[in-house]
Amino acid sequence: MEVLVVIVLGLLGIAAAATIGPRLRVASPLLLVLLGIVVSFLPFIPDIEIDPEWILAGILPPLLYASAIAMPSMEFRREFGAISGLSIGLVVVSSGLLGLLFAWLIPGLGLALGIALGAIVSPTDAVATSIVKRIGVSPRIVTVLEGESLLNDASALVLLRSAIAATAASVTIWDVVGDFAFAVGVAVVLGWLVGRVNLWVRSRVTDATVNTVISFTVPFLASLPAEALGASGLVAAVVAGLVTGRGAIRSLSPGHRISDARNWSAIELILEGTVFLILGLEFSTLLDDLSNERVGIEVGVLLALAALAAVVAVRAGYVAITLWILARRRRRAAAMRPRIEQIQQRLDAHDLTERAETAVEEAAAGERGPDAADEPTAADRGRPERRRPDGPRLERVRRMLRRKAADIDYFLAVPLGWREGAVIVWAGMRGAVTLAAAQTLPNDTPGRSLLVLTAFFVAALSLLIQGGTLSWFIRLVKPAPIDTRAVGEERAEVNRLMHTVAERVTAERRDVTETARAKGEAGRELVRKLRLEIIAAQREALLEARDDGLYSSAALAGALDVLDAEELSMELRGEA
Template sequence: MEVLVVIVLGLLGIAAATTIAPRLRVASPLLLVVLGIGVSFLPFIPDVEIDPEWILAGLLPPLLYASAIAMPSMEFRREFGAISGLSIGLVVVSSGVLGLLFAWLIPDLGLALGIALGAIVSPTDAVATSIVKRVGVSPRIVTVLEGESLLNDASALVLLRSAIAATAASVTFWDVVGDFVFAVGVAVVLGWVVGRVNLWVRSRVKDATVNTVISFTVPFLASLPADALGASGLVAAVVAGLVTGRGAIRSLAPGHRISDAQNWRAIELILEGTVFLILGLELSTLIDDLANEQLGVEVGVLLALAALAAVIAVRAGYIAVTLWILARRRRRAAAMRPRIEQIQQRLDAHDLAERAEGAVEVEEAAEAERGEGTAEPASSAVGSGSGSSAGSAADAPGTATPGASSRRGGRRDRGGDGSRLHRVRRMLRRKAADIDYFLAVPLGWREGAVIVWAGMRGAVTLAAAQTLPHDTPGRSLLIITAFFVAALSLLIQGGTLGWFVRLVKPAPIDRAAVEAERAEVDRLTIEVARRISADRREATEAARSKGEEGREIVRQLRLEIVAAQREALLEARDDGIYSSSALSSALDALDAEQISMELRGES
């Protein structure tokens, strides 16, 4: 009964914090941390100690999966260079620097345990990035931060595992590299397979409720086997989410996707709130453990402040180098853009010439056909007979037109078949769109400053600290230090992030460009509808006079138009022509239209 009371009160607390936070102009996670800390010191509240496996294997996989589903795949691909650098390189550098700092500050700790604690406090938290989204920064900053937090847990946990092993035995650099490659490689394969199987199975399930229930199992179907094999379950859940998010719109019905989104939003809110509540509730227990070892809390706070200052400084230096590299790539891309345009113009000119030549061949074939037709009476007069004449006329199209068609096909083969040429064009369009994206939304020092300050720690740090072996020297001090790093990071950085953004003034979102892009997407969908309607005009006009049968024909035409519009938008997404936000708005409108027809029984 007590457990049920705690669950009900926790859910009410999460709902209250989510409702009140906007009015207080603070992020709800910060309120939940403060609430948890306050409740943990109430005399009638028992000590709270959560098994870290419940967080690492129970709460984080569905949270990361939900974030990965919502991650725009096009922007994630474009930013993957920066994301992978922050997820691996920054974690390694931060762990090494912090390891040296902790080994110097804490007597008899040793470098291996120092690196272990550095790996614990190095990764940013995916849950903490929810604070960033509420500040109103550009989508590119959010993509970099969210992508980093989705992937850096794997490198941090692998480094932590290797550092702990180094305290008992010698571990070489190549052992750590091999462990990391195995953990990530196996996780990526498992996540991809689970994501694809998930889409295949759910595309054949007609009930939206059953479909959503199956979706709740997907992050665990990916993470649990990966953990059992010694790989990264969190990376497996993320990859499964990325695969599902990209393929769902082609595999799942609109009603199923909307049901998924609504239910996952509720699950994400509950789990995210639970993580932050747990973070606050455990403070009282951690302080008691520290007192039993006759150590003061102020020692942990001072160590946490030193660690937080060091990790922010290292992050600032690393991101400064990253921005310099991105600026160089942007300049090279700008220089490459005219060359891509020239190649595209040559391909277009080649297409026009080929079409013109094909039109001439068709005309020549038609003239030859007409010429054979006029010669037919002369053959008859000579005495060939009507049957022979008919045969000659019938054979003419069969000889001239296919010949012209085969010659046109031969030219395509000699120039590289149509599918290969199509792939080249798509690659060029995508490359040009990527360059336009980087030039239109550059990451300067202002955006870099926001990325530095928004890199907050969270529940992963505390859960990872509690995985330290129980015989670790000074374990309580290390755990309380990790707790204060996470808590102070959320309270200091998260609490001042809005003020910090107003101070550095990163480039604002260009509302006019956003509206213009949405108008272009609307024109694309309207053009598709007009084309299909024009192709089916005669059939539609004829159907209108056929009663119920005709109405069914018109209904199917409307559904066909929606399907064609959706496919055109997905083609544009694959080419990278428009931003994910503009495409998402148009795709949501199409889903709403299709669901409206289905609810009225029109499908």
């Protein structure tokens, strides 16, 4: 009964924080951490200590999966260079430098445990994106922060495992690299397979409720086998989510996708709130453990402040280098853009020439008679055989050029400057993953309570200092805001695309509309079928535009939502 009371009160606290936070202009995770700290000191509340395996294996996989299915695939692909650098390179660099710092500050700790503690405090949390989204900064910043938080947990945990192993045996750098490559490679394969099978199975399940229940198992179907094989379960869950999110529009019905979105949104709110509430509730227990080792709390606070300052400094340096590399790539891309346009113009001119020659040949064949079409002309007999380009291959080349041109336009339109970089640096907050990872340290680790409490203070101070001042910091540095005019123009272009597709399908099915006018109920049924064909064609055109990168995910998502709503409305009326 007591457990049920705690669960109910916890859910009410999460709902209250999500409701009150925006009104107070404070992120709800910060309120939950503070609430947990206050509650942990109440005399009638027992000491709370959660097995870290519940967080690492029970909460994080579905939480990261929920974020992955909502991640725009096109923007994730474009920003993958920056995301992979922050989630892997920055974690490795931070762990190494912090390891040296901790080994110097804590007597008898050793370099291996120092690197382990560095890996614990290195991964960032996704809580910053909720604050950044509310303020309305460039979508590129949001994509980079979300993508980093999806992948850096796994890289930090793999590095932590290798560092702990190094405390008991000799481990070379190649052992760590091999372990990391195996953990990520196997996880990517398993996640991709689970994501594809998930879409295949659920596309054949008609009941939306059953479909959603199956979706709740997907992150665990990906993470548990990966962990059993020694790979990263978190990476597997993320990859399964990315595959599902990208393919759901083509594989699942609108009703299933809407049901999925609502249910996973609720699950994400509960799990994220639970993680931060636990972070605060464990505070008093950690203090008791530290007092048993006769170490003052001020030691943990000072270590945490030093670690947090070092983390921010290392992150600033790494982001500065990343921005310099991106600026160089942007300049090279700008120089490449005219060349791509020239190639596209040549292909278009070649296509027009081919069509004109074909029309002339057909006209000449028609003048000579029906049997003369296959006869070679005098000009053909005097020249070698002309090889026509392969149609499908030529179209693939055109599509590749369109995607490359769209990517260049994207990077040129919204560059990442020092203002955006400053936001990315300050928004790199630590969260509950840091505390959960710290609690995986072996029980015989020297000074374990101090290390765990230091990790807690790094996470808590990061949330309170960086999270509490992020809105003010963004107003101070003034990064590029969302260009509302460009967004409006882009949406207008998407609407024109949908209108053009509708006109094309209607023109192709002119016989249907003419037949529908002459018939009663049967004619109305033909019109309804024609409308479903138009919706399907419009959706496919939008998805092709998404794959080519012609429009932003926000503009395409709005148009796709309209199509889903219309099709779902027809289904509810029994017209589909």
